[in-house]
Amino acid sequence: MAVNDVPDNVFMTTLDAAANWCRSNSLWPMPFATACCGIELMATASSRFDLARFGAEVMRFSPRQCDLMIVAGRVVMKMMPVLQRIWLQMPEPKWCISMGACASTGGVFDTYAVVQGVDRFIPVDLYVPGCPPRPEQLIAGIMELQSKVMKTGTINGREFIKRTAATGPTPFDADELIRIREANELLPILN
């Protein structure tokens, strides 16, 4: 059949592009809401901001039904194993948004119990800045993730296999090493 014979209502595309179009317009978020960012996340899903306009309104509280994890809020060291377990339970293909300053860097909570950015321990696709981000900002992030899925996605997830390094900084940065050395020498408290 020659190309000229294709009628107007038939499109030619690749399987990758078709899958990306479907996936990016029906993201199912897993709301991992641990702090005030979670309130903004709820506002984003509610009628005023209406995440349903972008096809991502179906919040599921079971990781097995989701493909987009939104880490909204600070994650403490007691919560980190839970977060990792939930991430591993989500089916492929899956993406992760780190929402707000605390999830991305630890924010102002530079203390012994707060993980300094979830990207050190789970892969993160997109960061939404803000403390907490406004719903518009989260929607902009989700739209950005949609375009990322459209541009880089493949039907069998080949793009994920290449990401063999951790997304975030290595767990021990220079400051951390200095602090640990100080702690081991039991230096007096810095007043």
Add this chain to the structure above:
Amino acid sequence: MSYQAQLESQFPDAGLQWSDFRDNHRVVVPAARLAEILTTLKQTHGFDQLAEITAVDYLEYEDSTDRFGVVYVLVNCSTGERLIVKAFVNDPDPTLPSMYPLWKSADWLEREVFDMFGIHFEGHPDPRRILMPDEFTAFPLRKDYPLKGRGERHNFPVITRSES
């Protein structure tokens, strides 16, 4: 006769130090006599609620002679009176008797003080950590523990995208 005068006459050798700040009535008791004084306060003076147990680390504190002060806030529910009882304990192995037999609310409060300051409560029915993970070894509210920890917050496996 106020409970203060009664306690003074009942424990003349305990060296109770009474003080007032605004509307707080406070008394410092020796740690060795803490159990019997709190028992008396509950059973004869009607302090039937233990509202709070907390502790203060006096390391490098000006003019302090003891390391930890453990603070008990008692409430008399029929009169509304409050009394703040403080006892001092020291390194190594700061230990106080558990108040669980007197007030059941001491259960979690003592576990929290143990978790944050490492003060042991003898006779506690369930002396585990309450807030920090079980594998945590330090006591984070002690003044010689660094604010940013000793690297416990980085002690997790890294999950990369290709393996998850």
